[in-house]
Every structure is written in C-alpha cells, then in structure tokens.
Amino acid sequence: MPGEAFTPQQHAAPAATAEAAVAQEQQYVGVVYARLDELRDAYRRRLAQVRSTGAVGTHQNRSERDAFAAHYEDTVARLEMVENRLVFGRLDLRASAEPRYVGRIGMSDAEHSQLLVDWRAPSAQPFYQATAAHPGDVVRRRHLMTRGRTVVGVEDELLDAEHVDEVGDGLTGEGALFAAMSAAREGRMSDIVATIQAEQDAVIRSPLDGVLVVQGGPGTGKTAVALHRAAYLLYAHRERLERSGVLLVGPSRVFLRYIEQVLPSLGETDVVATTMAELLPGTTAQTTDPVEVAEVKGRAVMARVLSRAVRGLQRVPDAVQELDVEGVRLHLRPEDVRSAMARARRTGLPHNQARETFALAVLETLVKEYTLARGGERDEEDRGWLYEDVRTARDVRRAVNLCWMPTTPHGLLERLYARPDLLAAHARGLSDADRALLVREKGSPWTVADVPLLDELAELLGPHEQAEAARVAAESRQRRAEEVRFAAEAIEAQGLGDGLVDAETLAARFAATGPRLTTAERAATDRTWTYGHIVVDEAQELSPMAWRALLRRCPSRSMTVVGDLAQRSGPHPARSWSEVLGGAADEHVREAVLTVSYRTPATVMDTATTVMTRLGAEPAYPVRAARDLPDALHRSPTTVGALAETVCDVVAGELAALDGEVGAGAGRLAVIVPDEIRAEVAAALAGRDDLRAATEHADGDPLGARVAVVSPVEAKGLEYDVVALVEPAAILEPGTGDLYVAMTRPTRRLHVVHAEELPPGLEA
Numbered sequence: 023m024p025g026e027a028f029t030p031q032q033h034a035a036p037a038a039t040a041e042a043a044v045a046q047e048q049q050y051v052g053v054v055y056a057r058l059d060e061l062r063d064a065y066r067r068r069l070a071q072v073r074s075t076g077a078v079g080t081h082q083n084r085s086e087r088d089a090f091a092a093h094y095e096d097t098v099a100r101l102e103m104v105e106n107r108l109v110f111g112r113l114d115l116r117a118s119a120e121p122r123y124v125g126r127i128g129m130s131d132a133e134h135s136q137l138l139v140d141w142r143a144p145s146a147q148p149f150y151q152a153t154a155a156h157p158g159d160v161v162r163r164r165h166l167m168t169r170g171r172t173v174v175g176v177e178d179e180l181l182d183a184e185h186v187d188e189v190g191d192g193l194t195g196e197g198a199l200f201a202a203m204s205a206a207r208e209g210r211m212s213d214i215v216a217t218i219q220a221e222q223d224a225v226i227r228s229p230l231d232g233v234l235v236v237q238g239g240p241g242t243g244k245t246a247v248a249l250h251r252a253a254y255l256l257y258a259h260r261e262r263l264e265r266s267g268v269l270l271v272g273p274s275r276v277f278l279r280y281i282e283q284v285l286p287s288l289g290e291t292d293v294v295a296t297t298m299a300e301l302l303p304g305t306t307a308q309t310t311d312p313v314e315v316a317e318v319k320g321r322a323v324m325a326r327v328l329s330r331a332v333r334g335l336q337r338v339p340d341a342v343q344e345l346d347v348e349g350v351r352l353h354l355r356p357e358d359v360r361s362a363m364a365r366a367r368r369t370g371l372p373h374n375q376a377r378e379t380f381a382l383a384v385l386e387t388l389v390k391e392y393t394l395a396r397g398g399e400r401d402e403e404d405r406g407w408l409y410e411d412v413r414t415a416r417d418v419r420r421a422v423n424l425c426w427m428p429t430t431p432h433g434l435l436e437r438l439y440a441r442p443d444l445l446a447a448h449a450r451g452l453s454d455a456d457r458a459l460l461v462r463e464k465g466s467p468w469t470v471a472d473v474p475l476l477d478e479l480a481e482l483l484g485p486h487e488q489a490e491a492a493r494v495a496a497e498s499r500q501r502r503a504e505e506v507r508f509a510a511e512a513i514e515a516q517g518l519g520d521g522l523v524d525a526e527t528l529a530a531r532f533a534a535t536g537p538r539l540t541t542a543e544r545a546a547t548d549r550t551w552t553y554g555h556i557v558v559d560e561a562q563e564l565s566p567m568a569w570r571a572l573l574r575r576c577p578s579r580s581m582t583v584v585g586d587l588a589q590r591s592g593p594h595p596a597r598s599w600s601e602v603l604g605g606a607a608d609e610h611v612r613e614a615v616l617t618v619s620y621r622t623p624a625t626v627m628d629t630a631t632t633v634m635t636r637l638g639a640e641p642a643y644p645v646r647a648a649r650d651l652p653d654a655l656h657r658s659p660t661t662v663g664a665l666a667e668t669v670c671d672v673v674a675g676e677l678a679a680l681d682g683e684v685g686a687g688a689g690r691l692a693v694i695v696p697d698e699i700r701a702e703v704a705a706a707l708a709g710r711d712d713l714r715a716a717t718e719h720a721d722g723d724p725l726g727a728r729v730a731v732v733s734p735v736e737a738k739g740l741e742y743d744v745v746a747l748v749e750p751a752a753i754l755e756p757g758t759g760d761l762y763v764a765m766t767r768p769t770r771r772l773h774v775v776h777a778e779e780l781p782p783g784l785e786a
C-alpha cells in the first residue's frame with residue numbers, strides 16, 4: 023500500500039458517481055482528440071501542398087518551399103507524438119464556470135476557444151502547485167487516467183471544503199502517482215507530466231538564468247525534472263532557445279537511449295543530447311582511464327599545464343640565427359623575435375591564429391635587411407618580389423615555425439603524454455607521481471578524461487588552417503544575411519506574421535542545403551557553438567576540466583545541473599559541488615533539493631542510507647521513500663564456488679515472481695555485479711536453459727533484454743523492477759558511491775547474493 027499521502031482531502035465516491043464522471047470526461051476527451059485529428063489532417067494537407075510545388079523556381083523559391091515544408095513536418099511530427107495521455111488534468115476554479123483542462127500541448131477549437139492548456143503555461147501551474155492550505159483559485163483538481171483515447175478513471179482532490187458535497191468522486195491525488203510508480207519497467211524512461219509533484223514543479227519552472235544545481239538522493243526525479251525543465255524552458259523562452267539550442271549532457275550513450283523518448287513525448291525534439299566522451303565534434307573517446315589517471319586529468323591545474331604547453335610552442339632562440347634567402351645571409355635576432363611575439367600576443371587570438379601576426383612581424387624585419395642587401399627597392403612590384411623571396415625561403419619558414427609552431431590539440435596532447443621531459447617542463451603543479459600516471463605511448467586511443475583537455479587545447483590553439491576557416495566563416499556570414507532577408511520577404515508574402523515563425527528561424531531552415539539541418543544538428547557539429555541552456559545529468563561524475571568545457575559552451579551561464587554527490591564513483595567522495603566542479607562552480611549558483619524518492623521502496627532506501635552512514639559516507643540529502651512494499655529486501659548467502667549458480671537460481675525465482683506481479687514476460691531485472699566476476703556470472707546465466715530467452719543479449723544491452731548484467735557504473739541513472747545485487751562487498755572496494763547506486767536501482771525488490779561478508783548495515 024502507498025505510504026504517506028501527498029495531497030489533502032481525498033474522497034471516496036460511490037461507484038455510480040465515479041462512472042458518471044468518467045463518462046462526462048470521456049466526452050470532453052473525445053472532443054480534444056477529434057480536434058487533434060483535425061489539426062493533423064490540416065497540417066498534412068498543407069505539407070502535401072507545399073511539396074507538390076516541385077523542385078522548380080529560383081533558389082529563393084526552393085528555399086521558401088523547403089522552409090515551409092520543414093515547419094509543417096515539425097508540426098505534424100509534434101502532433102503525432104502527443105497522442106498518449108494528451109489530456110490528464112482538470113481544474114475547477116472559483117472564478118469560472120468553465121473547467122480548465124490541462125494536457126501535453128495547448129489546443130484551441132476552430133473558433134479559437136481554448137480546449138486544452140499546455141502543462142507548461144502559467145495557467146496550468148495550479149494543477150501542480152495548489153494545496154488545501156494554498157488553493158489559490160482552485161476548488162477541485164481532477165486527474166484523468168486514460169488508456170489510448172479512453173478515460174478509465176478520474177480522481178479528485180478537493181481544495182475547497184465548501185464543494186465537498188458536489189464532488190462525487192473518490193479518487194486520490196496519489197492514485198495516478200502510485201500507478202505510475204508501480205507500473206512494470208519497460209527499459210525506457212517515461213515522462214511524469216501528469217503527476218509532477220510540487221517540489222519538482224518549482225524546480226522545473228525556476229527562472230532560466232544562472233546555474234541551478236538540483237540535488238537529491240536516488241530516485242527523487244532529478245533526471246525526470248531536468249528533462250521536464252528543458253521542455254518547460256523551450257516553451258517559456260522559445261525564441262531565445264530555439265535559435266541557440268539546448269544541450270543535454272548525460273553520463274553514457276545507454277543512458278541517453280534510456281531517456282530518449284521523454285522529450286519527444288513532451289513535444290520537444292530539438293535538444294542536442296551528448297556525453298562528455300562525444301562533446302568535441304570529430305573526436306570520440308573510446309575508453310576510460312583508471313580512476314587515479316582520470317582524477318589527475320580532471321584537475322583544474324591541468325588548464326594551467328596546457329596553457330603553458332601552448333606558450334611553450336612560442337620560443338625565442340638563444341642566439342642570432344643566420345638564414346639563407348637566395349644566397350643572401352639574413353639575421354634573425356632574439357630581440358626581433360621577442361618583439362614580434364609581443365605583437366602577436368597582444369592580438370589576444372589563439373595560438374594558431376596569432377601566428378599570422380607573428381610571422382608578418384618577423385618577415386617585416388627580415389625583408390628590410392634583405393632589401394638593403396639587394397641594393398634597395400625600385401618600385402612596388404620590386405617590393406612584392408623581395409617580400410615573396412623572403413616569405414617562401416625554406417630557412418625563413420623553418421625559423422618562423424620553430425619560434426611559433428602551429429599545431430593541433432591532438433598532436434600537442436599526444437606529445438605531452440609521450441614525452442615526460444616536455445610534460446615536466448610545463449606541469450609544475452603536478453607531482454612526479456601524478457605525471458607518471460599521464461605517460462602513455464603515441465597512438466593510444468583517446469579517453470573520456472582526454473576530451474576536456476583536447477577541448478581546452480582547441481580553445482587555446484584555434485583552428486589550424488586559419489585562412490581556410492576565415493574564408494568559410496566569411497562566406498557563411500554572407501549567405502546567412504541573404505537567407506534572413508529571403509525569410510523576411512517570405513513571411514511577408516505568405517502572411518505568416520502571426521508569431522508562428524520568425525525570419526531568423528526560417529533562415530536557419532534555408533541555411534540547410536541537402537538534408538535540412540535543425541539548430542540542434544548544426545550545434546552538434548560545431549565545437550564553438552554556444553548554447554542558450556545546458557542541462558547536465560549525473561553531474562557528480564564531472565571534473566573541474568569537464569566543467570570548464572561545458573561553461574565554455576554556455577557564456578550566458580544558464581544551466582541546470584542535477585546530481586547526487588553520494589552517488590559519485592571512485593575513492594574520493596566529494597563533500598561539495600565546488601570540489602567536483604572546481605571553484606568556478608560557485609559563480610551564479612543557486613541550489614534546489616528534491617527530497618522524496620519515487621523509485622525505491624522504503625525498506626531498501628532506508629537500508630541503503632544505513633549502509634552509507636555506517637561506512638562513514640552519510641548522504642547529505644536524506645531521502646523519504648514515497649512508499650514501501652512488502653518483502654522488498656532479500657538476502658541469499660552462498661559460497662564462492664556456488665555463487666554464479668545461486669545468482670541463476672535467484673534470477674529464475676525473481677522472474678517467476680515478476681510474471682505473477684506484472685504479467686508474464688513483463689518487467690525488468692538487472693544483475694548488478696562487480697567487474698571481476700561479471701563474465702563468469704553472465705556465462706552462467708547464458709548457460710541455463712530456463713533463462714535463455716530472458717537473458718539473450720543480457721550482457722551488452724542494459725536496456726534491451728528482460729535481464730541485464732551490468733556494472734554499478736553502467737547502472738547509474740537506470741532503474742529496474744528487481745535488482746539482483748551480487749557480492750556487495752566487492753562493489754564497495756572502489757568507494758561507497760557505486761554500492762549506493764547499485765542498491766537504489768530497484769522499483770520493487772533488492773535481492774542480495776553474497777559469498778563474502780556483507781557490508782555493515784546490510785546484514786540481516
């Protein structure tokens with residue numbers, strides 16, 4: 023049975039009244055769906071019409087056609103995606119005879135009367151926020167439960183005692199919430215739009231500006247809230263964010279797959295989702311470093327190391343250099359190099375770009391000497407030849423390169439790792455032992471912890487082929503200006519000046535030739551793209567260097583950062599966000615805390631908290647579980663020799679139990695296992711005839727199979743109906759965070775299988 027109530031004044035209603043209410047709501051819901059169908063048809067027709075004009079006409083005509091086609095395609099797609107639970111709430115208001123219906127999107131009928139309020143609109147807020155103590159204008163809040171287009175139930179909360187007798191429905195505000203919490207997991211996260219709780223709503227609607235850090239224990243809805251906040255911000259600040267884009271950073275590709283349906287179900291598809299491993303376009307980190315190596319690479323001091331290494335590419339020779347130009351001996355003096363260097367640095371440009379200024383200044387000096395040696399210049403043409411002689415001379419090119427070496431981020435970082443002497447020269451902030459951890463051969467694959475370092479270097483170095491980049495940029499600026507002009511004319515001509523689309527947005531469509539590119543797609547391929555908002559999930563896994571890479575992408579500092587310090591992997595539990603993200607994290611930060619776990623039964627949640635406390639890692643934000651379930655925690659002791667077999671038996675038993683609880687073949691189970699025995703456990707599961715079907719692909723696809731075999735790190739952010747936790751003492755070895763994560767993944771049951779002694783607090 024559910025635990026504490028969230029909302030006041032729940033009323034049981036006679037069945038007949040409830041039936042009447044369902045019938046009444048069915049009628050309204052039918053009208054809303056009919057309108058949805060009408061809108062879909064209308065937009066499909068418009069799309070067909072635009073497409074039927076064919077690929078004829080001027081470039082401008084074609085661009086306009088493509089832009090309208092794109093706009094209609096988006097709208098059709100959006101309307102398709104909101105089918106499920108389109109209408110889920112109703113507010114009865116003191117000041118109005120008409121109820122207000124709340125749903126996934128806003129909708130009006132053909133006469134422009136509002137049928138449905140978008141859940142993100144200010145007028146929908148009371149649906150999430152009103153309480154009996156602070157009812158505002160709300161008399162009654164009704165949750166509508168639907169299956170497909172059919173209303174299967176309603177539940178009411180009365181926020182005004184006067185209306186008690188009028189309301190015949192006896193459903194509780196918790197009903198929809200607990201139904202969502204108890205539903206069998208399907209391997210993908212769903213939205214929570216119908217049951218967002220007040221403390222979550224306050225975070226979702228928090229203002230756009232500044233860095234909002236949202237913390238809370240496992241299962242408090244941090245991920246759900248972060249995603250709904252992204253959808254809310256896109257709604258409330260569409261003009262600003264649609265153009266600049268929203269970036270969502272998650273801990274892994276699997277995690278991004280796990281959450282990928284949430285934003286589309288809220289009608290938002292234009293968010294760039296990435297991981298730190300893929301943040302830098304063109305580089306994919308294929309592996310991770312050992313924890314102690316990643317820790318050194320992530321330290322803030324690495325920024326200084328890299329900046330010194332770049333500075334080290336700018337070298338003043340000790341003595342005068344003699345250079346041969348067409349048989350003439352020229353002299354490059356240290357003081358000339360120094361002054362050219364000062365000039366180049368004054369530009370403030372990145373290294374590769376400032377090199378042009380440096381080279382020009384050196385050439386100026388050398389050309390003067392060369393001209394004198396060649397008896398002076400007679401005319402402009404002469405001067406040109408003399409200059410070209412010097413510029414193209416092999417000695418001169420070599421000398422300029424030696425003094426100001428152009429390079430790529432990858433080339434420089436590879437050199438630093440492969441040459442301990444070079445690293446030692448620049449890494450004064452690191453100890454000998456730290457530096458030894460960084461050494462590795464050239465050609466080694468890039469790791470996740472390398473990505474922020476490469477990104478930092480890309481910033482310090484700038485593009486290598488500077489001239490080419492400048493040309494492309496100038497061309498694209500010019501093209502863009504033309505496109506915006508076309509778009510403005512198109513809007514005028516098509517009478518679209520009703521705020522549906524503006525010239526910049528339309529021009530963004532024009533900009534895409536070939537396959538059309540959305541803001542998100544363009545942003546994802548451009549390292550220097552700056553986003554209007556960044557959402558970071560599982561942020562406790564970031565490092566100060568990773569944080570710098572993210573800040574660089576968001577100069578407006580509009581960010582939502584969600585995480586739980588107690589769930590951090592590795593041997594160094596963090597006590598504050600500035601420890602994880604570096605001192606810069608203190609800037610513009612405001613914090614919010616979520617306190618209720620909607621995932622894990624109280625018995626399991628409380629045990630996890632006890633274990634952490636007994637291990638000296640008491641979570642800073644204790645969590646109250648929303649409900650408990652009977653028999654939520656089991657222990658199966660065994661021997662080392664029989665461990666894998668016991669795991670198989672436990673899995674078989676739990677699957678049979680799940681069949682009974684949520685339906686044959688439904689629900690998900692994870693075997694969370696330490697790396698050392700993973701292969702053995704996976705092989706044992708695969709070898710059991712009775713488990714074969716359920717465990718196919720178990721080891722490799724944590725979302726696809728009914729049974730998944732995962733490490734605690736892989737399980738981060740995910741959830742399962744049942745978790746078989748194998749050998750917790752071994753999971754504890756790298757640090758407490760992974761055990762805390764592993765214990766808090768189940769929505770129904772935690773079944774511990776162990777041969778070793780259990781960690782304190784987990785014993786029976």
Ligand SMILES: Nc1ncnc2c1ncn2[C@@H]1O[C@H](COP(=O)(O)OP(=O)(O)OP(=O)(O)O)[C@@H](O)[C@H]1O
Binds near residue numbers: 243738
């Ligand atoms: N208001 C809500 N209504 C229904 N379900 C909810 C609500 N809030 C959270 N949940 C559910 O609770 C579960 C946990 O949510 P979520 O993954 O967002 O938590 P989290 O804080 O990110 O957890 P963790 O830190 O362990 O990764 C999800 O299944 C989510 O759908």
